[in-house]
Amino acid sequence: MPIHDQGYRRYEGSKARGRAWFVIFSTSVRSMMGSRRWIVLMIASWIQFIVRAVQFYIAANFSQASVVAPTAATFRDFFDKQDLFVFLVTISLGAAAIAEDRRANALQIYLSKPLTRLEYIFGKLSVLMAFLLFITWVPAMLLLVVEIAFTGSFSFLTSNLHLIPAITLFALIEVLMVSMCILALSSLSTNSRFVGILFTALIFFSDALYGVMRAVTGGTSVSWIAFGNNLAQVGDAIFRVPLRYETPWFVSLAVVLALIGVSAVILERRIRGVEIVA
Amino acid sequence: MADTDPVVSLDNVVVEYGRNRALNGVTAAFSAGAVGLLGPNGAGKSTMIKSLLGFIAPAQGQMRVLGLDVATSPIDIRARIGYMPENDAHIPGLTAVQFVSYCGELAGLPRADATQRAHEVLYYVGLGEARYRTVDTYSTGMKQRIKLAQALVHDPDLLFLDEPTNGMDPKGRDEMLELVRDLAHNKNVNLILSSHVLPDVEYVCDRVVVLDKGKIAAAGPIDALKQPRGRMYELRVKTHDGLEAFFDRLKAAGMECHFTDEDVVRVFVPGDGGARDLFGVAAAEGVQVRHLRPSVPTLEDVFAHAVGED
Numbered sequence: 107m108p109i110h111d112q113g114y115r116r117y118e119g120s121k122a123r124g125r126a127w128f129v130i131f132s133t134s135v136r137s138m139m140g141s142r143r144w145i146v147l148m149i150a151s152w153i154q155f156i157v158r159a160v161q162f163y164i165a166a167n168f169s170q171a172s173v174v175a176p177t178a179a180t181f182r183d184f185f186d187k188q189d190l191f192v193f194l195v196t197i198s199l200g201a202a203a204i205a206e207d208r209r210a211n212a213l214q215i216y217l218s219k220p221l222t223r224l225e226y227i228f229g230k231l232s233v234l235m236a237f238l239l240f241i242t243w244v245p246a247m248l249l250l251v252v253e254i255a256f257t258g259s260f261s262f263l264t265s266n267l268h269l270i271p272a273i274t275l276f277a278l279i280e281v282l283m284v285s286m287c288i289l290a291l292s293s294l295s296t297n298s299r300f301v302g303i304l305f306t307a308l309i310f311f312s313d314a315l316y317g318v319m320r321a322v323t324g325g326t327s328v329s330w331i332a333f334g335n336n337l338a339q340v341g342d343a344i345f346r347v348p349l350r351y352e353t354p355w356f357v358s359l360a361v362v363l364a365l366i367g368v369s370a371v372i373l374e375r376r377i378r379g380v381e382i383v384a
Numbered sequence: 385m386a387d388t389d390p391v392v393s394l395d396n397v398v399v400e401y402g403r404n405r406a407l408n409g410v411t412a413a414f415s416a417g418a419v420g421l422l423g424p425n426g427a428g429k430s431t432m433i434k435s436l437l438g439f440i441a442p443a444q445g446q447m448r449v450l451g452l453d454v455a456t457s458p459i460d461i462r463a464r465i466g467y468m469p470e471n472d473a474h475i476p477g478l479t480a481v482q483f484v485s486y487c488g489e490l491a492g493l494p495r496a497d498a499t500q501r502a503h504e505v506l507y508y509v510g511l512g513e514a515r516y517r518t519v520d521t522y523s524t525g526m527k528q529r530i531k532l533a534q535a536l537v538h539d540p541d542l543l544f545l546d547e548p549t550n551g552m553d554p555k556g557r558d559e560m561l562e563l564v565r566d567l568a569h570n571k572n573v574n575l576i577l578s579s580h581v582l583p584d585v586e587y588v589c590d591r592v593v594v595l596d597k598g599k600i601a602a603a604g605p606i607d608a609l610k611q612p613r614g615r616m617y618e619l620r621v622k623t624h625d626g627l628e629a630f631f632d633r634l635k636a637a638g639m640e641c642h643f644t645d646e647d648v649v650r651v652f653v654p655g656d657g658g659a660r661d662l663f664g665v666a667a668a669e670g671v672q673v674r675h676l677r678p679s680v681p682t683l684e685d686v687f688a689h690a691v692g693e694d
Contacts, residue, residue, distance in 0.1 A: 114508045114571050117501060117539035121463065121492030129489040137477070210520075211473035215534060218437055218467035219490040220459045379439035 126221030130229025135236065138199065147198065148241070151191040155245035158184060159252045166256035176253055178266050181273060182345040184246055185280070186338070191241050192284060197305060199237060200288030202298035203230045204377070209296040217379035227289070227373050234285040243277035268346065276344045280337055283362050287333075290369035293376035309333055326351040329358070336361045389451065390415050391542050391574050392436060397445030399431050399598075406431040407442070408598040414576055418568035420585030420606075421578040422687055423595035429578040430470055432595065433544050437467055450541055463492060466535030470546035470578075472527055474519040474534075480506055481515040484533045491538035498537065505533045509563060525556040532563065536573075543567065543575040549584055557584075564588050586683040594687060602686060609686045614654035616685065617662060620675035621649070630669050637665055642688050650679060 138144045158180070165175040207213055216226050250269060253262055263269070291308075292301045309332075316332035329335040329351035336358035342348065343355035351358075390413035399407040406428045423429050434440045436449055438458030447454040449461045475483050481502050488498030506515040509529040514522070519530055528548060535543055548564060549557045565588045567573040579585050585592060586606060594602040602609060619641075623630055631649075634641050639662070640652040653661050659676060666673050 114505070114536070114567070116571075117493070117497070119494065119497050121538065122494070123459075123463070123492055125492075126490050129486070133486055133489070206476045210476040211469065211471055212475045214439070214467075214469050215473050215475060215487065216490065217439065218462060218465075218469075218535075219487065220463035220492060221490060222459065379434065379437065 123220065124225075126219065127225040127229035127232065130226065131232045131236070134229075134233040138233075138237070144198070147191070147194060148237075151188070151195065151241035152245060154184065154187050155249065158249055162249070162253050163256050166253075166258075176249075176262065178269060178272075178345055179347050181246060181249065181269055182341060182347050184249065185242065185276060185341060188242055188245075189334070192238060192280065193309075195237055195241060196234070196284045196288050197302045200234050200285065201292055201302040201305065203234065203289055204292040205295050205298040205301050208293070209298075213377065214379045223374070223377045227377055230289055231285055234289070235281050238281040238285065239277060242281060243273060246273045246277065272344045272346070276341050279340060279344075279362060283337065283366055286366045286369035286373075290372040290376075293373055327353055329353045330361050333365070391450055392576065393448045394432070394436075395446045397432075397435065397447055398443045399428075399435050399440055400443045405598055407435065410445070410595075410598070410600055412593050412600050412603055414593065415591060416574050417591065418565075418574075418589040419576050420589035420592040421576055421595060422580065422582065422585055422592050422683075423601075424580055427580075427595040428598040429580075429595055430546055431598075433467070433546055433576070433578055437462065437465070437544070463538075464541045466538070466540035466543045468531045468535040468543070468545045468548055470550065472524075473531060474527065476520060477518065479516050479518050480511055480522075480530055480533070483519050483530065484537050487534040488537040493538055501537050501539075502533075505537050506530075508536070509533045510559060524551040525553060528552055528556070528560060532560070536567075541574060543573055544578070545575060546578045547580075548577065549579070549581060561587050582683045582687055592683070592686075606683055606686075610683065614652055614656075615658045616679040617651050617653065617659065618675070618677045618679045619649045619651050619662070619673065621666065622672040622674055623669070625670075630666070630671050633665050633669050634662075637661065639665075640685075640688070642685075648675075650685065652685065 158176075161174050162176055164171045207216070213226075217223065221229075247270075250263060250273075254260060288301070288305055291305055292298070295301050295304075312332040313334060316329060316335060319328040319331060320326055329339060330353050335351060335353075339349060339351050339353055339355050339358035340362055342350055343359075349355060392414035394410050394412050397407050397410045398405060410428075410432065421429050421432065431440065435442055436447055436454060438454055438461065441455075450464055452461050454461060475486060478486060481499070484506060485495075485498045485502035488501055489495055493501065503512075503515065506512055509532050511526060511529050511533065514526060519527070522530065528550065532545070532548065535545075545564060549560050552560060561584055564575065564577065568575050568588060575588075577585060577588055589606065591605050592603065592609065593600060621627070621630065627649075631641055634651060638654055641649050643649055651662060653659070655661075659678075662676070663673065
């Protein structure tokens with residue numbers, strides 16, 4: 107009996123519209139959560155949260171340890187210390203996000219389905235942003251809750267009420283910038299390793315260049331050259347802690363926004379169902 | 385959309401890649417059923433399909449698919465069509481059933497339905513036993529089948545198949561054609577089969593559109609296109625001066641001739657003169673006719689005539 111006699115039947119159920127980005131998101135999340143290495147990375151990303159929680163407990167319960175009591179700068183420092191994990195998650199997940207689809211010609215499969223290029227990009231972006239927020243915004247907000255729980259009062263929160271919007275705003279800016287940058291780089295190549303190396307090189311090269319310029323000029327007003335410095339400067343301004351560079355914070359913010367904009371333009375140009383070489 | 389309406393129509397469509405015109409004022413209609421899109425390499429077949437999918441915006445003209453304007457309703461169209469691309473294409477890292485199910489979900493099917501249909505469709509295309517293998521490990525023939533499966537999973541009203549038998553061994557090719565034919569003739573799925581392999585199109589399709597150098601060269605039911613406007617002969621000759629002069633003379637007399645794989649020349653003699661005209665030219669050129677057999681025009685003859693091949 108020919109194989110096709112086993113049957114093909116018409117589908118009579120309903121078809122939903124406009125949720126394709128969520129399909130990309132949920133499938134990617136399920137796929138990542140099935141990876142043991144990924145779970146280990148996620149757990150490792152929360153180690154600082156546990157350390158900070160212990161610190162908050164000691165500060166709340168032992169008056170001799172008041173020196174380690176949390177301040178607004180503690181939360182700013184938390185984000186600084188999470189940078190390593192932000193980098194690792196960005197490289198692990200973002201480098202392959204579009205490059206692998208391009209290598210396997212998956213874009214024409216995606217875009218032959220009822221989803222727009224914007225939905226495809228948003229689907230990929232949402233996965234990366236969700237995991238990055240899971241290791242930045244979520245533990246930072248939980249630390250606030252932990253602080254209230256251990257001290258048994260809202261006094262820290264009421265005197266630092268700006269921390270809630272500050273944590274949220276900075277986490278969003280940081281996560282959006284790195285996600286957009288890695289996706290843009292990923293869309294430029296079919297080799298995810300190359301994308302990872304390129305992303306790493308851009309960060310370290312720009313930082314090294316800043317080091318040279320600082321040595322030449324004797325000041326930190328050229329900090330905007332390094333990608334990471336701009337985020338740090340914007341973060342300091344948002345958390346209302348002393349700025350670490352001489353560059354005005356709005357210049358750093360402009361560089362961050364420019365990076366997001368350039369990444370968006372690259373993605374718009376690269377995500378197509380067909381590659382046309384005119 | 386009425387049953388008699390074309391499923392796809394193009395009106396004076398121009399598609400340009402820089403200075404190169406891939407489609408040059410194409411006006412065509414693809415009726416319901418199985419329609420072949422024929423043409424030599426570079427004729428513009430894939431460009432036409434990609435334009436109909438909304439991947440490429442035409443410089444000029446209007447296209448409609450299933451009654452919807454491609455320019456204004458590309459998403460509505462893609463919800464109702466299935467596309468099997470020409471080159472290897474899959475979503476990396478997934479097993480076959482995950483891949484096809486994922487495509488079903490992307491097309492709007494609920495997750496449970498998408499999974500169920502993925503299993504069914506994979507059995508239908510002959511990948512039932514291999515459905516838990518990752519697609520990256522599939523052979524070329526299996527990848528062709530899974531491309532068909534992902535195009536079918538959401539039960540499209542119209543299938544675009546771009547060179548579906550590319551790279552397949554003879555047995556796999558026959559099975560693929562059998563599947564496509566079954567879809568068109570028994571499952572009532574409208575399909576457009578783009579190919580340069582004439583027997584494939586002739587086996588599956590009832591109608592063809594022949595594209596050459598970005599223009600429509602011929603279109604209509606295959607049987608009607610094969611209707612003789614003269615007579616077709618298979619010919620073997622012996623000559624001392626080479627065949628070139630003889631062929632030139634045949635062409636000068638308005639006859640069309642082209643070689644087959646078996647060292648036989650197929651000659652189309654227009655009008656009612658038939659073999660007498662052929663013998664007349666042979667006699668005038670001093671050529672011995674060793675074999676002459678009346679033949680019926682094939683799709684290959686229609687194609688050769690349409691694209692002006694010798």
